Amino acid sequence: MSEQIKQVICIKWGTRYGPEYVNRIYAMVERNITPPFRVICLTDDSEGIRQEVVCRGLPELGCPRPTNAPGKWPKTALWGHKLFDLTGVVLFIDLDVVITGSLDPFFSYGAPEDVILARNWVKPLERLGQTSIFRFEIGRHGYMLENFQQNPEGIAGKYQFEQRYVTNCIKGGIKFWPRGWVRHFRMDCLGPWPLRYLRPPKLPIGTRVVIFPGKPDPSDAIQGRWSDQVKAQGRIAHIKSCFSRGFKGSRFRYLKRFFMPAEWIKEHWRE
Structure with a gap:
């Protein structure tokens, strides 16, 4: 897995974060990764994003956004059986993170089929994952989006945050990055x-x-x-x-x- 191209993916929608956030992500990744790699941005507006970034549209959620929970539920669209022309293992990174060390271990840790999240230490007793940075294989867990599409309000009402839905509903369970990363x-x-x-x-x-x-x-x-x-x-x-x-x-x-x-x-x- 470490010999394959390393894929980093991010999402930019709306106006809260401008293209400079995506450009910073690319620059931070470039400084902290061993090639080959590529950065993919899923966005509704690619204007101003540097040309090295591969831009695709926003994936369709396929159902109305829930109105009864605060989580970033559009992220759930990442779990579809297909994600444009993208395949393989990807490392998702939120736009508001700061990369301070090598990302290489995030691609070699665990098995390729593992879903690996950051640990949410705000709620240590819940053993909750944080989706600010997580790794998954595109298409392997398509049921996550399908189940959500069937009952978006019910799932959002039960779990409140998409990261809690991921933590509790990935078949086989999730793993966490080593503490300190x-x-x-x-x-x-x-x-x-x-x-x-x-x-x-x-x-x-x-x-x-x-x-x-x-x-x-x-x-x-x-x-x-x-x-x-x-x-x-x-x-x-x-x-x-x-x-x-x-x-x-x-x-x-x-x-x-x-x-x-x-x-x-x-x-x-x-x-």
């Missing part, structure tokens, strides 16, 4: 909240990919802010604003959301 920015890099006032976020040794579920995004983390709707400011200013007149919301939550700029992201998250 994939790090969760909030859980593994920020550190305990009082420590965030004393030192910037750390990149743990041995990390290959940093994922950013929810907030902050990499663009926010570089500046030291929780989201693009929050002003990046120093620790003293952050504390003062928390106790200012007219403050609304949970002060404790607001205090926990302070962190210094993660300068190391600039080194990796670039073209």
Whole structure:
């Protein structure tokens, strides 16, 4: 399997992420992989995406999107029996990840038929997978899309998130990447909240990919802010604003959301 072309796939739909996110993915992959490889983007708008990226349309979900659950259910279309002209094993990567180490082991780990996900350590007792970066063989699990098409609202209502559906319903079960390969920015890099006032976020040794579920995004983390709707400011200013007149919301939550700029992201998250 390691002698075959390594295929990395991503999805860009809507307007949240521009073409620069796809271009960064390609550049990060190129710097951290042994050729031959190719990056494929499934998208409804390929304008601005660098020519080295293979672009295809968005795969059809084949049913209405569920309205009763927050998960990214369009991802379920990846599990169809066919995915355009693509075949074989692919490594899916979300657009908002930061690649910091070699991706080669993600293609050689386990067996080609394995479905391998990142571990969601936010819910350790549930043994839940995270689909920010996962590997699968195109067409092997077509029943996942078929079953979803038959009852999208029921499945979405039961599992809430597509990654929980994948974790629980892949025949033969899923596997996880070795611990330490994939790090969760909030859980593994920020550190305990009082420590965030004393030192910037750390990149743990041995990390290959940093994922950013929810907030902050990499663009926010570089500046030291929780989201693009929050002003990046120093620790003293952050504390003062928390106790200012007219403050609304949970002060404790607001205090926990302070962190210094993660300068190391600039080194990796670039073209």
